[in-house]
Amino acid sequence: MTHPDPDHGGSRADVSTPAPADRPAPAASGGPDQTDRVILRTAADEQGLSGPGPVLVLDDVTGELTAAALAEHAEAAADGSAPVISWAGSDATTDALRRRFRDEIAAGRLQIPGGDRPIPVADVAVSARPHLALMRLPKALADLEHRCRDLAGAGEVTLVAGGRVKHMTRSQNEVLARVFAEVHASRGLGKSRALVASSPREHIEPAATATGIARVRVRGQERDLAVRGIGGVFGGASADAGSLLLLEALDRSLPGATGPAGEPDAATTISAIDLGSGNGLLTAYLAAALPAARVLASDDDADAVASTRATLAANGLARESIAVTWDASLSRVADGTADLVVLNPPFHAGTAIDATLVHGLLDAAARVLRPGGQLWFVHNSYLRYRPEVEQRVGPVRQQARDRRFTVLSATRA
Numbered sequence: 001m002t003h004p005d006p007d008h009g010g011s012r013a014d015v016s017t018p019a020p021a022d023r024p025a026p027a028a029s030g031g032p033d034q035t036d037r038v039i040l041r042t043a044a045d046e047q048g049l050s051g052p053g054p055v056l057v058l059d060d061v062t063g064e065l066t067a068a069a070l071a072e073h074a075e076a077a078a079d080g081s082a083p084v085i086s087w088a089g090s091d092a093t094t095d096a097l098r099r100r101f102r103d104e105i106a107a108g109r110l111q112i113p114g115g116d117r118p119i120p121v122a123d124v125a126v127s128a129r130p131h132l133a134l135m136r137l138p139k140a141l142a143d144l145e146h147r148c149r150d151l152a153g154a155g156e157v158t159l160v161a162g163g164r165v166k167h168m169t170r171s172q173n174e175v176l177a178r179v180f181a182e183v184h185a186s187r188g189l190g191k192s193r194a195l196v197a198s199s200p201r202e203h204i205e206p207a208a209t210a211t212g213i214a215r216v217r218v219r220g221q222e223r224d225l226a227v228r229g230i231g232g233v234f235g236g237a238s239a240d241a242g243s244l245l246l247l248e249a250l251d252r253s254l255p256g257a258t259g260p261a262g263e264p265d266a267a268t269t270i271s272a273i274d275l276g277s278g279n280g281l282l283t284a285y286l287a288a289a290l291p292a293a294r295v296l297a298s299d300d301d302a303d304a305v306a307s308t309r310a311t312l313a314a315n316g317l318a319r320e321s322i323a324v325t326w327d328a329s330l331s332r333v334a335d336g337t338a339d340l341v342v343l344n345p346p347f348h349a350g351t352a353i354d355a356t357l358v359h360g361l362l363d364a365a366a367r368v369l370r371p372g373g374q375l376w377f378v379h380n381s382y383l384r385y386r387p388e389v390e391q392r393v394g395p396v397r398q399q400a401r402d403r404r405f406t407v408l409s410a411t412r413a
């Protein structure tokens with residue numbers, strides 16, 4: 001997930017109505033799309049969906065790969081375990097899959113790993129030993145590499161990964177070839193195609209965690225914060241320019257900085273939330289700048305949750321009063337309990353720009369803030385969010401602005 005090109009479109013864009021999305025709602029039952037169909041046809045051409053172990057479906061946003069695997073691979077494994085496992089890195093997708101396939105789960109035909117905490121794909125692969133894995137090609141190569149290396153622990157597994165041809169590159173084949181001895185492309189179906197990878201190489205190491213450093217001001221003092229990026233987390237281990245602008249402005253507003261003093265000071269116990277914590281840079285800042293605060297970092301993405309934990313650990317900032325949760329839109333946080341929410345929201349659904357993704361996150365922030373609590377929010381300067389934030393949260397002040405990004409604060413009415 002990345003910010004749209006700030007130079008894209010000179011005039012301010014309307015963000016109040018949904019843009020047509022190029023991908024379906026999570027686990028929607030609108031039937032398989034073309035990418036689902038090419039994945040399923042390729043799997044049938046290769047070996048069929050039945051086989052010695054379960055079929056492992058990864059990140060099934062339409063739910064259709066799971067439905068097809070359930071229809072065609074019904075036999076339980078010899079040890080009685082489910083013939084189909086559907087794993088998603090997104091908490092929202094996991095939930096949607098659980099709701100759609102309630103009966104199949106109850107009948108023991110489908111397993112959906114992960115509850116309050118995400119279960120790493122590597123653990124699922126090692127314990128379930130699937131013979132076939134199905135997925136869409138993720139947008140980020142680091143994400144693909146992470147998934148492949150995790151899968152390699154399954155032993156003899158064939159991976160069928162499909163995507164839109166316009167988003168496919170040679171680099172994806174190269175990533176697959178680093179992990180699997182055999183890689184080839186399928187016949188195309190319309191504008192989609194699949195890559196098939198089999199025979200995992202021996203001694204494949206887990207994907208490396210990306211490391212980086214971000215220089216920020218904490219209570220006015222320059223400090224280098226270590227950043228960690230796992231899999232396809234937004235920004236990898238680098239600091240997003242929008243996040244840095246937000247932190248600069250937020251730090252100026254805190255006592256001890258060079259700017260005007262405000263609330264809260266370092267000794268005050270407040271409850272602060274990093275909504276959509278990604279690699280955890282904002283969380284690490286909150287942990288360092290507000291040592292007495294209760295801090296919650298929350299993200300829908302399993303890689304982000306792991307990255308945020310790794311970033312806190314790398315800075316020696318993990319403490320009992322800091323929690324990192326896998327949760328979509330703060331669904332497990334009580335209303336009116338937070339004093340501060342920081343938010344650098346996503347503007348992409350897969351490869352498509354969707355400026356309305358922010359709405360659900362603004363509503364979540366408004367719900368969890370106590371009256372008088374503050375949201376600090378960064379967005380692309382060419383998008384016009386002020387009216388949205390004002391309407392959903394409360395009175396807004398512009399705290400910083402440069403050519404690319406604008407930082408707003410809003411006080412919960």
Ligand SMILES: C[S@@+](CC[C@H](N)C(=O)[O-])C[C@H]1O[C@@H](n2cnc3c(N)ncnc32)[C@H](O)[C@@H]1O
Binds near residue numbers: 240300
């Ligand atoms: C633009 S990134 C920002 C990450 C990080 N805060 C930073 O500043 O670099 C947005 C993050 O929001 C997460 N996200 C998207 N939708 C979400 C939702 N409904 N609930 C929680 N997190 C979400 C994404 O997984 C991603 O990590």
